[in-house]
Amino acid sequence: MMMSRILKYRELLLGAIILAxxxxxxxxxxxxxxxxxxxxxxxxxxxxxILALGQMAVILTKSIDLSVAANLAxxxxxxxxxxxxxxxIPLPLLIGAAMAIGAVLGAVNGFMVxxxxxxxxxxxxxxxxxxxxxxxxxxxxxxxxxxxxxxAFLDTPRIPLLGLPLNGWTALLxxxxxxxxxxxxxxxxxxxxxxxxPTAALYAGIDVGRTRFFxxxxxxxxxxxCGYLWVARYAVAYVDIAAGFELDTVAACVIGGISTLGGIGxxxGAVLGAxxxxxxxxxLPVIDISPFWQMAISGLVIIIAVLFNAxxxxxxxxxxxxxxxxxxxxxxxxxxxx
Amino acid sequence: xxxxxxxxxxxxxxxxxxGISKSFPGVKALDGVDVALYAGTVTAxxxxxxxxKSTLVKVLTGIYQPDAGDILIDGAPVRLADAQAAMRAGxxxxxxxxxxxxxxxxxxxxxLGHAPKTRLGLVDWAAMRARAGALLxxxxxxxxxxxRLKDLSIAQRHxxxxxxxxxxxxxxVIMDEPTAALSYKEVEDLFRIIExxxxxxxxxxxxxxxxxxxxxxxxxxxxxxxGRSVGAGRLAETGQDEIVRMMxxxxxxxxxxxxxxxxxxxxxxxxxxxxxxxxxxxxxxxxRGEILGLYGLVGAGRSEFCxxxxxxxxxxxxxxxxxxxxxTVRSPQDAIAAGIVYVPEERGRHGAVLPMPIFxxxxxxxxxxxxxxxxxxxxxxxxxxxxxAERLDLRAAALSVPVGTLSGxxxxxxxIAKWLATLPKVIILxxxxxxxxxxxxxxxxxxxxxxxxxxxxxxxxxSELPEILGMSxxxxxxxxxxxxxxxxxxxxxxxxxxxxxxxxx
Numbered sequence: 001m002m003m004s005r006i007l008k009y010r011e012l013l014l015g016a017i018i019l020a021x022x023x024x025x026x027x028x029x030x031x032x033x034x035x036x037x038x039x040x041x042x043x044x045x046x047x048x049x050i051l052a053l054g055q056m057a058v059i060l061t062k063s064i065d066l067s068v069a070a071n072l073a074x075x076x077x078x079x080x081x082x083x084x085x086x087x088x089i090p091l092p093l094l095i096g097a098a099m100a101i102g103a104v105l106g107a108v109n110g111f112m113v114x115x116x117x118x119x120x121x122x123x124x125x126x127x128x129x130x131x132x133x134x135x136x137x138x139x140x141x142x143x144x145x146x147x148x149x150x151x152a153f154l155d156t157p158r159i160p161l162l163g164l165p166l167n168g169w170t171a172l173l174x175x176x177x178x179x180x181x182x183x184x185x186x187x188x189x190x191x192x193x194x195x196x197x198p199t200a201a202l203y204a205g206i207d208v209g210r211t212r213f214f215x216x217x218x219x220x221x222x223x224x225x226c227g228y229l230w231v232a233r234y235a236v237a238y239v240d241i242a243a244g245f246e247l248d249t250v251a252a253c254v255i256g257g258i259s260t261l262g263g264i265g266x267x268x269g270a271v272l273g274a275x276x277x278x279x280x281x282x283x284l285p286v287i288d289i290s291p292f293w294q295m296a297i298s299g300l301v302i303i304i305a306v307l308f309n310a311x312x313x314x315x316x317x318x319x320x321x322x323x324x325x326x327x328x329x330x331x332x333x334x335x336x337x338x
Numbered sequence: 339x340x341x342x343x344x345x346x347x348x349x350x351x352x353x354x355x356x357g358i359s360k361s362f363p364g365v366k367a368l369d370g371v372d373v374a375l376y377a378g379t380v381t382a383x384x385x386x387x388x389x390x391k392s393t394l395v396k397v398l399t400g401i402y403q404p405d406a407g408d409i410l411i412d413g414a415p416v417r418l419a420d421a422q423a424a425m426r427a428g429x430x431x432x433x434x435x436x437x438x439x440x441x442x443x444x445x446x447x448x449x450l451g452h453a454p455k456t457r458l459g460l461v462d463w464a465a466m467r468a469r470a471g472a473l474l475x476x477x478x479x480x481x482x483x484x485x486r487l488k489d490l491s492i493a494q495r496h497x498x499x500x501x502x503x504x505x506x507x508x509x510x511v512i513m514d515e516p517t518a519a520l521s522y523k524e525v526e527d528l529f530r531i532i533e534x535x536x537x538x539x540x541x542x543x544x545x546x547x548x549x550x551x552x553x554x555x556x557x558x559x560x561x562x563x564x565g566r567s568v569g570a571g572r573l574a575e576t577g578q579d580e581i582v583r584m585m586x587x588x589x590x591x592x593x594x595x596x597x598x599x600x601x602x603x604x605x606x607x608x609x610x611x612x613x614x615x616x617x618x619x620x621x622x623x624x625x626r627g628e629i630l631g632l633y634g635l636v637g638a639g640r641s642e643f644c645x646x647x648x649x650x651x652x653x654x655x656x657x658x659x660x661x662x663x664x665x666t667v668r669s670p671q672d673a674i675a676a677g678i679v680y681v682p683e684e685r686g687r688h689g690a691v692l693p694m695p696i697f698x699x700x701x702x703x704x705x706x707x708x709x710x711x712x713x714x715x716x717x718x719x720x721x722x723x724x725x726x727a728e729r730l731d732l733r734a735a736a737l738s739v740p741v742g743t744l745s746g747x748x749x750x751x752x753x754i755a756k757w758l759a760t761l762p763k764v765i766i767l768x769x770x771x772x773x774x775x776x777x778x779x780x781x782x783x784x785x786x787x788x789x790x791x792x793x794x795x796x797x798x799x800x801s802e803l804p805e806i807l808g809m810s811x812x813x814x815x816x817x818x819x820x821x822x823x824x825x826x827x828x829x830x831x832x833x834x835x836x837x838x839x840x841x842x843x
Contacts (some may be wrong), residue, residue, distance in 0.1 A: 184713045186705045193702055196691035202650065203682055204703040204756065205671040264693045 010257045010308070014272045018279055025283040032286060039164050045278030046171035047226045047233070049271055051245070052252035053178045054219035056270040059253050060191040061212040062198070062262030063113060063120035068223040069245035070131035071105045075227030077135045080144040080237035083153045091152050098228040099221045105131060106220015110213035120212075128246065136239045144237040157232045167229055174222065179267045181218075191215060195262025251298065252277055255305040276301070350413060352377045352541040353429070353510050358407035360393055367393040370407065371567040373560050375510060375541035380532060382552040382573070383545045385562030386585055386803060391545055394562070395514055398543075399431045400424030411509075425452075428509035432499055432516055438487055445470035445483035448502045473501040477531045493524040500531060511535060512543045517551055529555050547635050549578055549840055561585055579833070586803055586832035594808030595780060597787040601811060602626030604662070605795045606678070606764050608647070611656030616642035617819040620656070624764060629786060629796040631810030633803070634839050639819035640799045641683070644766045647797075648680035649673045660763065674703050677763035681753075683772060689753035692742030696734055697723035699741050700755045726755035754785075765789060766797045771805060783809055803832045815839050 026033035051068050058065040079098045082089060105127070112123040146154065157167035164172075182188035193201040194208040201208050231237045256273025258265030277298060284294045351374035360368040368390045375381050385391050396402040398409075400418035408415050411427060418424040438447050445467045446453075454465040470483035479497040487495060496516070503511060513532075517525045532555055535542060544556050552559065553573055561569040561584040569584040606624040611617070617639040624630055634640050646653045649667040658665045660676055667673045673680070690699050697716075700723040701708050708718045723737045732751040734744055741752050757765065770786070771779040786809060790796055800806050806813055807830065814824045815838040822838040 180713075184716075186709055186714065189698060189702070189705060189714065192694055192698075193691050196693045197689075199682070200689055200691050201702070203648075203670060203680060205669070205674045206702070207669065207671070259693075263691065 011266060011268050011272060014256065014269070014276060018272065018276050021276075021279055021283065025279075025287060028287040029283075032283065035163065039168065041278055041282045042171070042275070043165050043168040044282060045274055046168050047229050048245075048248055048252060048278060049171045049274040050174045050222050050226050050229075051249040052256070052270045052274045053174060053267065054222035055246075055249040056253050056256075056258050056265060056267070057178075057182075057191055057215040057218045058120070058212075059250075059258050059260060060195045060262055060265060061208075061215045062195045063212055063215065064124065064250065064260075065106075065109060065216060065219045066121065066124040066246050066250075067105070067109060067127040067131055068219060068226075068249055069242040070128045070135070071102055071220055071223035072227040072230055072245070073239060073241050073243075074105065074131045074135040074138070075101045075224040076231040076241060077139050077144065077227075077237045077239070079228050080149060080153075080231045081139065083150055084144050084148040087150045091156055094153065095225065095228050098224040100224065102224015102227060103217050103221040106217045106223065107213070109220065110216030113216065114209040114213040132239060139237075139239065141239060144231075146235040149231075149235070154232050154235050157229055167233065170225075170229065174225075175267065175271055182267055187211070187214060192263050195264075197263070248277060249274075251302050254302055254309070257305070257309065259309055273305075351375055351410075352412065354408075354410040354413075355394075355398075356408045356410070358394070358397060358404045358409070360397060360402055360404050367565050368397070368404070369565040371562065371565070372570070373543075373567060374570070375543055376558070377509075377539045377541050378536050379558060380536060380542045380544050380556040381558040381560060382556035383543055383560050383562065384547075384552065384581060384585060386801075389562040389585075390565040391562055392514070393565075395431055395512055395543075395545070398424065398429055398510075398512060400429075425506045428507060429512070430503040430506055430508040430510070431512035431514060432503045433514050438495060438499060438502075440486070440488040442487060443483065444474070444481055444485050444487060444490070444498055444501075447487055447498055448473060448483075448505050450502075452506065469505070470501070473505055474498075477501060477504070477534060478527075493527070496524070496528070497531075500528075504535075508540060510541045510543070512545070514545045515547070516544075517546060517548065525551065547840060549581075553578070582833050582836050586836055594805075595784040595787055596629075596809055597791055599627040599787075599790045599811075601628050602793070605660065607659040609657045609659075611643065611646065611653050611658075613642065613646055613651065613819075614654045616651075617646075617816070620816075620821050622814055622821070622824060624795045624797065626795055627790050627793050628811045629790050629798055629809055631806040631813040632797055632799045632816065633801070633806045633813055633835050634816040636801060638816040638839065640816050641768055642819075643816070644680060644768060644797065644799060647673070648678060648766065650680075674760050674762075675706075677761065678766070679703070679757045679760055679762040679764070680766040681757060681768065681770070683769045690741045690749055690756075692749075693740050695738045696727070696732075696741055696744075696752055697737040699752050700726055700759055703756055703760045722759055723755065726758055727751075729758075730755055762794060764795045764797065766799070768799045769801065770798060771800070771802070779805070803835060806835065807832060817841055 022033050022038070031037060051072070055065055055068060075098045078101055079094050082097065083094060109120075109124050109127055112118045113120050157165060157170070159166050161169060182191065190201070190206045190211040193204070193206050194211045198208045230242055234241070252274035253265070253270050254260065254273070255276055256265065256269035256271070258270055280297060281294060284297070285291070353375045355371065355373040357370045357372065358368055359366070359370050371390065371394065373381075373383075373394070383391055383394070393402065397404050398418070400421045400423050403419075409418060410416065416427055418427060418429070439450070442450070448470045449466050454462040454469065456462045467483045474481050474483065474497070477497060477500055479494070479501065481490065481494055481497060487498065490498065516528060532542060532544070544552070546552055556573055559570065559573050559576065559581065560567055561581060563585060569581075602625055604623045605626050608623070609621050611620040620643055622630070632640050632644075642651070645651050647658075647667065649669045649672050652668065658667060660678070665676050667676065667678070691702070697719045701719040704722070705714065708715050708722065720737055726732070727734070727737065730751045732748055732755065734748060741749055744752070767786070771782050783805070786796055786798065798809060811827050812824055813827070813830060813835060815822045815835055817839055818841075825834065
């Protein structure tokens, strides 16, 4: 009872904090809380939200994917060059190609973790460098500029629909699809089970390694999608785009209450965690706070969120012991579990 | 240090334990045990699993404090307040799995925590290496003190562990199943070291299940049963049969709720099941409504065999048939789909996914059944969970609360519900009552009878003889990865099983 209440409470709390921040900022900067500006912030945070959801799938299985930003940079470069070289390729095909390339890069991570057994943090730290290196090899270090890319490629995500650009709608669509996958499919259930208790999952017939592999594939696919969105948004592709952005995705998950120990977390939490970072990033310059303070504030929030998570997990442990010690009746039933 | 060659056994014990008792909630682990150890003598401590041997070791090494009784060294009472005190008193133990450090050198491992110091309080490396070298030499171990532990073989590490145990001026050396992980040749080496320690006048407590070893190396013995010392004396004057009787000769003090069930036709037929390294040539037939006990010493390959049956590991040879049809099990999914489930040891740790809601835990092993067109049907999952929650009297505020918020007993019911939901034909229970108190055991046994009465077939892996004898329709014994026999319940006695399990023909 307590844990679910904390989880629900936690997401409500995070939502409330975001609203309070928006209210506070709008006092200092009138116009901050207009629907137009808020839609802008959401649109601006879309890529982080999508990446954070991929990262969440990986973190749920007790892993981490540090290569998402490098994956994004490589796929972004690849589709930008494709577009520049063959302007005739229709956009849906390019987006499909971005996701497919991202999926392959994600599968490489998954393969190393599943089949070779390399710890996820090491495997993806390696591919982080490799994928950026490949982006350099692919482009020869050259940039793909706005003038080389087609207008369909660059402008489609900016087309507004009901006040929100397609870029933002893409994030909403991804949130919906991911929510269904996580809550309503066997794969989603396997993600939670294999992180929550790998041994129990194994004995229940869930292939923990394969689940983890597909979590990396999912994370890679979303990173590929974001590769296109990023290049279109900033109208330029070069080797160093989104450098360090993988840490923002992890931060969004941690702030959103995705346990780094695996098995705990909700889609709403990850989305709110990303939005929180998005609001801070967009609001602080508006009220004239230096970017260095932004970083410090983000860091502080991450630490507070981790403390919150740690407390939550400790409470979980205590609860079991106390109950087991308190009543002899459960002990009898404990035996019956055999 | 003058070495006394002990020829005859000294009249007075070097270490004596009198009336030592130690209780834990619900369990009396030691109940007034008496043990005497003599200088220059190996005393074997013999007993079933759970007889209190490990507790005794922990009392002697200062990890547990006895509730009652005295420990005397050279006739004078001592208090072993903690591990340091026991070490200072000259008591040292070599455990089955010694904790050593891979990245440190042999000398560092030996003296970790009590390294010789210079006048400035810094580690005296020269002295440390010299003393490590001398210690290794004293046990005939050709190992350099400079070598890193990770470069040594298992047997060499064992020697380092022994050197470490001896580095504290030990007078009493406890060896807790030291041969469990050793090959035949390595056991011979170990015995030479023990002979040498004997020659140095040390009192040795040797814990082992293996009778050949006990008779080869020890002069005296103590037998433990249910936390009591039930016999002691000289091995030369005592036959193996007598010791086996002491080990198992109990009045069955708790009545097993075994229900007579009409045993049906064959359900699971196993033929020649083998694994490259863990077990070989296991064949038997499991019948409907039968409880088949699987007895053996710890490490006999029982769990390994059961895990292969369940698809966690792959056998190298052998065939399976379920209800007359050939069956190939490549993964737990295959096993569950066929109707075989395996409930591992330590259900607390391996049983439920605590952060997950109850209904998701219950449906976890049967997700295929609650999925339509790729999507989970939550309503069906809830219905499934509700059905088993009612049947098992599971108490929870709602079926959507995380299992981690439930009491221990209700958590266990969730785990049972998960397995029953798979509608199993064969259920493998690995040490179903390990570490739980008598009352809980009775509940488990009653539940097992209930399952059998419903027509399920049960394989019960157990190291506890009363449970094996009390609950099984037939008993299968494994020893060192091989099946040593299958016995019908009628007329079966504990001695037969202990002999089959220990290789004492």
